[in-house]
Amino acid sequence: MNKNVEQPDAENPEELLDLKVTEPKKWAAGIPAVTAALTDVFQEAGLVRGMEGLFHMNKKGGFDCSSCAWPDPDDDRSPVAEYCENGAKALAEEATTKKLTGEFFAQNSVAELAKLNDYEIGKKGRIAEPVYLPKGGTHYEPISWDDAFKKIAYHLNRLSSPNEAAFYTSGRTSNEASFTYQLFIREYGTNNLPDCSNMCHESSGSALTPTIGIGKGTVTLNDFYDTDVIIIIGQNPGTNHPRMLTALQKAKDNGSKIIAINPLHEAGLMGFKNPQNVKGILGIKTQLADLFLQVRINGDMALLKAIEKLLYEAEVKEPGKVFDQDFIRDNTLGYAQFLHSLQQHKVDELAEKCGVPLSQIQETAEMLKYKSRIIICWAMGVTQHKNGVDTIKEIVNLTILKGSIGKPGAGLCPVRGHSNVQGNRTMLIFDKPTEKQLDKLKEVYGFEPPREHGLDVVESIKAMHEGKLKVFFSMGGNFLSATPDTNYTADGLRKMKLTVSVSTKLNRNHLVHGEESIILPTLARSDKDMINGEAQLISCENSMGVVQMSKGILEPVSKDLLSENQIVCRLAKATLGDRTVVDWDKYAQSYDAVRDDMEKVIPGLENYNKRVREPGGFYLPNAPREGKFTGENMGGKIPFTVTELTEHKLEDDEFIMMTIRSHDQFNTTIYGLDDRYRGIHNERRVIFMNEKDIHKAGFKAGDKVDLFNYHSGKERAARLFVIVAYNIPESNTATYYPETNVLVPIDTVAKTSNTPTSKMVIIKIKKHES
Template sequence: MKTKIDEVPEAQNPEIHENIKVTEPKEWAAGVTAVWAAFKDVLEEESPARGMKALLHMNQKGGFDCSSCAWPDPDDDRSPIAEYCENGAKALAWEATNKKLTANFFAKHSVYELSQMDDLEMGKKGRLAEPVYLPKGGTHYQPISWDDAFKLIARHLNDLKSPDEAAFYTSGRTSNEASFLYQLFVREYGTNNMPDCSNMCHESTSVGLADAIGIGKGTVTLNDFYDTDVIIIIGQNPGTNHPRMLSALEKAKKNGSKIIAINPLREAGLLAFKNPQTVKGIFGMSTQLADLYLQVRINGDMALLKAMELLLYEAELENPGTVFDHQFIQKKTSGYLDFINSLHHYNAADLAKDAGVALDDVQQAVDMIKHKKRIIICWAMGVTQHVNGVATVKEIVNLTLLKGSIGKPGAGLCPVRGHSNVQGNRTMLIWDKPKPEQLDKLKEVFGFEPPRGKGLDVVESIKAMHEGKLKVFFGMGGNFLSATPDTVYTADALRKLKLSVQVSTKLNRSHLVHGEEALILPTLSRSDKDVSGGMEQIVSCENSMGVLQLSKGVLDPISDNLKSETVIVCELAKATLGSRSVVDWDKYASNYDHVRDAIEKVIPGFKDYNKRIREHGGFYLPNAPREGRFDNKAHHNKAIFTVSPVPSHALADDEYRMTTIRSHDQFNTTIYGNEDRYRGIHNGRRVIFMNPVDIARAGLKDGDEVDLFNYFNGIERVAHMFRIVAYNIPERDTATYYPEANVLIPIDSVAEQSNTPTSKLVVIKIRKHRA
């Protein structure tokens, strides 16, 4: 197929309606089926022995950290056979393949041809094996040496009028060592333009928790789950997104805990768990998880939380001192009276109605927690990716403070992070809004003056590209185009760049929508051996609960032409900064222990880093609220009660709320297959889940093909060819998979304070598809 220069690569998955099959959703997660699914992808690769070897070392002490979710490993004993979940095994199979893409592959396939593949087909082609370059006006990527690639990037960066004309993105897979050096290079270069994947997921958590309790992280440990009375799970689907969490929930249930699930869709992973590592699970017997399932409407969480707080307050008035922890409130918090006075403006029945939940069910939830203090509240994207995401996080804190359920064993706040080191990136100072004291420390240790102005986050970077203010984009991992909102707008923005660079392990759509010139730099994966300076190196990661542990790959890389992210940063810094740099980049590239020594000097909590990271199981970072302290100087070191309004849910007669979700066969933007067996979707992804009442009211039928429209700020956005699936979801609510529906998420619809795209609530219209 001959390609014309003017053929524009597709920014989205091809709009092909597969032969989708729909079956009844599951009422339980995991089981023996999950074991087979976990091994199937490994066995299908060209070298199953390679994959099996890696599986035995994944998440083991002294092994490598899974590149999938950030759920913590047990502190004590770990399963010697399977300390991973189904999706972790799929992620490993995806990266441990020995299929590889060389320059010959790119010579045969133009960028336009590659864009006609769907994301699944692209990912299955193999690992990127050598650097490739797309010249201005070119149609095919072509080979380039590492030295020439770094010279090209350096030339573009040094020709900019200002360092602020470049942006440096980071994905959650990047190790602590690479992340620290990356921000060090970017700041010595002269900018704080460091958008990262946190901006699109838990940024609302980081902002909300930092304001309320003085730290932007959760306060619990994994062991707290085994010693708690009630676990509340809000806007999170552990069965698909954090499957190893199910084992912790099962253990909590065995120890007497109750679980309250709050989610618009009924999810198998919140209902029951068949543990495939137990005899009971092998024989198909399950553990019930949710004792109460509150099926709120999309973004009904704030109204629900306020209804619970109001009912708790009424119970406290009836029996003073038996519901609220007044000693904790008086000694450890401020703003209590203002918060209580704000509740007087509400009626519990009205709040329950606004949440879409029966008042009796809200009362049942209140009865489960009103005499308990050992309460853990977990949440994820279903809370954070809303206009009021930060406010809802703070409302979760309010509920916790009323009960004194923080700083105690078996109690606290548990934001469940997505990517495996996304929390570590921020700890390593990957941030567009660095604190003055952090920059002061960099200056003290390294001797250069870091930039002091605020940088650009993800949404701001996309807009700056679109306006021509950004000329160079450097992506350290991830799939920026597919992860971000408003796909067509973002693609247009990326095409306006002078140079786009992607550091990647596999081919993805961000390589195909690019600047005038483009580079793909292939890097090692977590499971690969990292040999630098003549010795095998280790790296480290931070999980959702603030545990630092080492990661050491075990597989021989599929190509001698791969570099680690750490070495890529060092060589890029040398090429760009040259004699201007005051940093010894060669020292850091040759031995990562030197990187950790530098981290220890700059970032609090890393004393004896090199020693402690080599201890089995790693170590916990300091966490004041976990110890009952609140380093919140602006509020006299107290946790803060906040007052926030309940958002409006008004819709026109032909409008619906849409939330974007993952299928069970994907992790973030990586598609492993076209099966979402828990929801009963097979052989496809272009579906929209709708309430049967809404389907009938709109004159549609289950199985109809429809187009989806968003008109935010008067701009029409369209996602074509979705099949309607009747589903157990509240009326006027719908759900679709991302990235297919990201085209509908407006670039200007963001969370207040955090600027996170509102991927969990998009107002749409639905019309029959016309061929």
């Protein structure tokens, strides 16, 4: 990198706005959600364009929301609005009429743009044409598509090994683009396929695959409507998966009980005012959680063991009435060893470790004692810990003790974040493909795919620093802001010869770059994708394993945009030239042709083009859902797992921090500066602390502080935050990401899954130094 060029900042500016704190809400959605949603859409897209988009979003024959992966109903969908507040805000982001042309980039240097916060950067508009930042350059400048592909191909083909390049994927990439992307990368010669799943639900797949035989959940949306108990652990549906609230309300109406487990009293766990029915419009809420367990950060394992121990004691008194002994005998292994391990624990000690009163744990056990139709849901609050994989295996233990899998109204439900992150993995976006998957690629296409496992996200960042990577290609997403150890990641990106981003909008990842950088603007989900006068459709997979079509209906803001699939096909052709055995022109011109070949490679996609066009799509095969278990080398049985408790010893001046989303963001995309459910307005640089901790540390609410992490003797600092007193367990704190991702060490990861431990960061808090 030219040292004379000003290096753009990797972090948000250290500046405060005008923070206003109000009482946290005890319910989610309602009329305020409708108002906030429509305001964003109409401001960005206008009334006519905005309403057209909203009317078609998540409708059969319409386009799939680019936000969360919560499933659409299989049957009739809402005639009013089959979307939530955050889905509408996601549409506003992509349907905006503001666009960034070469003139914008000529007037705004990379360094100047980096002085803006992430909210301001994102509000600039859609990128309208390909742009290129030359070595030593200060401004992006227009480049033709052909020249962009030639330049990327030049860099890729001059590497000493294909393994010197890494190809990242975000969760919004369609099935078709994901398939052609991995096909190009493997024909190019590497399995360096880091993806956003590495940072979120990798722990779920790492726990579920060796136990139940599939790295996905086992329930359908209809199971929520006919269950006895729903356990929500380490998940905040009101902010992260708002449409889930409707399913929970329906479950409650049908008699289900809900147990919520979380360090924070989140509004979406407590109550729901459904704006699509009369009660909600009148402000009448449905109480969601029948029991709320305020667990300490990472106290989930101790809590689960305590529940299991109480259920075991009840089973001893009433053999066969509490545990499903028939299921345990016929479908599991290791029951005796599991019980022996469980008996080593004392319930009162487990209660102390998890921070939940023993009386509440006893109440939980009573609610579960005679029930088997139990669904357990979880998300990042479970996965992003060192023991995340083991905690999910403990969830499996509880599930199989009760026989709560492979039957209606029961099962496991990892709630995915981004809309097609599960589909990406189905389409073979994975750095560790199986031999069977690679053999199938070879059989269908005739080339020998690489067999050596590739790099995941954390490994890719480390490889940048070690000089093992020279080119980094990002298919969507905001890699810099999503990853841990922000400054460490930024320094790695700056070492690249070339960084490439396929994007709809500007983000900080474009401003921290390699010696050369290219931004390739792509169509959004809501955009019409016309090829030879014919509107193309894509497909996505939701959290429940349903694959359905998505067809954009809005006119793109620029005629100089390409779909992700076309970008991949044209890049593959430019890079591989005569070496390729794939007809990339055919794939670029017809997504049906892509799907015809996808079904030859991936099980469960038979007759894909017909079935994906059926209203509502189709379910992928899911053996555990049908009571068939194919865990690794387990002979069709689910193994109990003997797990260990993790001890967290803090110094007197240390706290545990978890990073969280505000209600006004989706992943790293910041929609606004209000987190109205938690009572935070016009600010993001806040740290939520227990009031006792604030006084004990000599602070008061409203104080300005700096946050530090000292893992491995290295100081990581996030400066200028405001203390907010909040109902959170003692010694626990919470902050918004990406502002505090700088504090998440690159080498504190979950065992097995290598997922960054963003929910478990040891910090010190000091008075802000001006």
